[in-house]
Amino acid sequence: MIVTITPNPSVDCTFEVAELRRGAVHRAGTDRVDPGGKGVNVSRALGAAGHATTAAMPLGGSSGMLMAELLGRQGIETAPVWVGGETRVNVSVVEPDGVLTKVNAPGPELTADESEALLKTVHGLIGPDTEWLACCGSLPRGLAPEWYAELVASVHDAGARIAVDTSGPALLAALGEGPDLVKPNREELAEAVGRPLTTVGEALEAARELRGLGARQVLASLGADGMLLVSAEGEWYGSAAVTDVRSDVGAGDASLAGFLGAGGAGWRGLVAAVAHGAAAVGLPGSVMPAPADVVPSGVVVTAVLPLDRPLVGRDDRLLAGRGRGRVSSLPERIGKCND
Template sequence: MILTVTPNPALDVTYRVAGLTVDAVNRVAGTDARAGGKGINVARVLHALGVPATALGFAGGRDGDALRAGLDARGIAHDLVATRGETRRTVAVVDPAAGTVTLLNEPGPVITESEWTALRDRVESRLPGASVLVLSGSLPRGLPDDAYAMLVRQAERHGVPVVLDADGVALRQAVPAGPRVVKPNAAELAGATGLPGLEAGARLLRRDGAHAVVVSDGPRGLYADTPDGSWRAVPPRVVGGNPTGAGDAAVAALAVGLAEGWDWPRTLAHAAALSAAAATAPLAGQVELAAYHDNLGRVSLRAGEEAPQCR
């Protein structure tokens, strides 16, 4: 069982607008609303792959009820702590004509100390049966900056490896606790380390405590710095879709690789292929399984390289 923790989940609302124009009236071609947040997207991808997963986090108010109902409708197991504050909404405006995604993210509720304690208790109760713990997304107001560090240490006491997908202070505070894999994107890595280039930033995070660092780098794929060496995994070219959930799909594959004991080349090939398949889907948390399997045979995997040319 893979556990995902999403401290700041959301009801994700996606608008499809062809030819989005700022400061003008825009006609919406389609709207979707679904349970979201990075860790919930990871759980959704794992569920699509047939991998047992349970989503943990917080949910409150009417939008929290809608979030739970959406997970139930999809058959995704969850154990969400009820909060007094209202679950946030995120809005993604997808312009398929321009190939752009504009995000509007609400801050989320203020989490109380008792609510935070309840989440830690639920994680603790499930860790003995877990193969991997995934920690994803921003921290809501009220949680300490070292919240992820606390959960990493909690998992380590049970011998459960952690995949961490965070940024800013939450990322830097958690790295010394020793997560098995840290997966920032290129901008998050630069912001957390203050260093140019993926190689230097990843090396710093590993020096500070991360066992391995896998960086999402847009169409250039994934750059990985691991105890067994460094690699660049470049997927086939992606055309169209919504890249918002591509990083979450990569995290799902990294978690599966840890759970199954795969080596790094195999894990990274799956992560790049699954990430590209997610980018072709219209909504975050979806993957085109046929594209995923097709991509697997077309991922370019190169050892010891930071930035080869895009395919």
């Protein structure tokens, strides 16, 4: 069982347009409405792959009811905490070349009682069969930056492993409690260390710093430039050539689901992470990949990191590679890596 907590979930509306022009009226070619939020997406990807998962989240108002209905249609087990505010609605506009324009609403402000109810709900889901608790996304108004840190500390006491996918002060606070995994993207990694990252080597040093601050593993998405995994067991770089980009909404969440579903450690976990993220960008909206969409054989993982490789891709995309290129067989490229 993998439990996810999304303190600020959303209903995600995605429109595909021929061209986005400021001040113009646009007619969408396609549109989708999906349940969203980082942890929600992780549970959706895990559920699509056949893993047992439960998604905890606060829900409120008519959009909260729609969120519950959408998750029910997808067969995702949920643990909602009903709150007085309205669940937010986010809008994404995708152009044919894959460029994404997104507007995220702030979401409701949680009261102290609602915050406490959310914590109790999460604790009630943690049991002997819980492999991971994934704490994902931004914190809504009303929750202090230390909210995740307090949750990490208390759930660790119960014996579960903790993954944290957030940013800013919430990420820095959580690091002090020793999460088993953090998953920043390039922008979040740069923000955490307080400097820009322009090469794979600089990203590697930043990931090492997060480990020094308390994270046991750092799974860093570098957008179009691949992914890094840094842990006590080793350091690996993973990539996959992707040419057909439809939407990068939720690609990082799919990669986290792939990593956790594959055991949450080592180069094998990185292979699954890259393969899931690469599959997600070829799907519309925030659709999560099914097993048939995921191609692990297209992933290249190496312990010989390309330290001088410049980071030129967009931060939010998990497109590991630029064009098709030649992809060597997996055993040939990772034969010297350690588990």
